[in-house]
Amino acid sequence: MFTGLRSRVHGSLKMYPRSSRKEAGRVILLALDEGEAIVKCLLLKVAISAIESLPGGGVCLVCRDNDGATLLTRELHSYVIDDAAKKPPNRPTAPLT
Secondary structure (H helix, E strand, O other): OHHHHHHHHHOOHHHOOHHHOOOOOOEEEEOOOHHHHHHHHHHHOOOEEEEEEOOOOOEEEEEOOHHHHHHHHHHOOOOEOOOOOOOOOOOOOOOOO
16 A cells, blocks of 8 residues: 555655756757857757847857757757856846836
8 A cells, every 4th residue: 555655755856855856957058149059950950949149149048848958958069158158137227217
């Protein structure tokens, strides 16, 4: 009777804290222009959810699924920028009047 319950509890992700789980993200920062990034995604057949320019150059690319992000990271590893690149803030710097 308890074996079924035990296997469900031990197989659950609730057993591991969120910070210790390694999940691939869908966001990739690339040192490419928007046009080049879109062409590379089309050639690799990776669906894009969003794309935006970074202020220091390059693009922030959001893939539709983790598999596409993994494929892009593997194939375009020479263009991947580390997470130190800053995206512009979405909030206004001054209060709205």
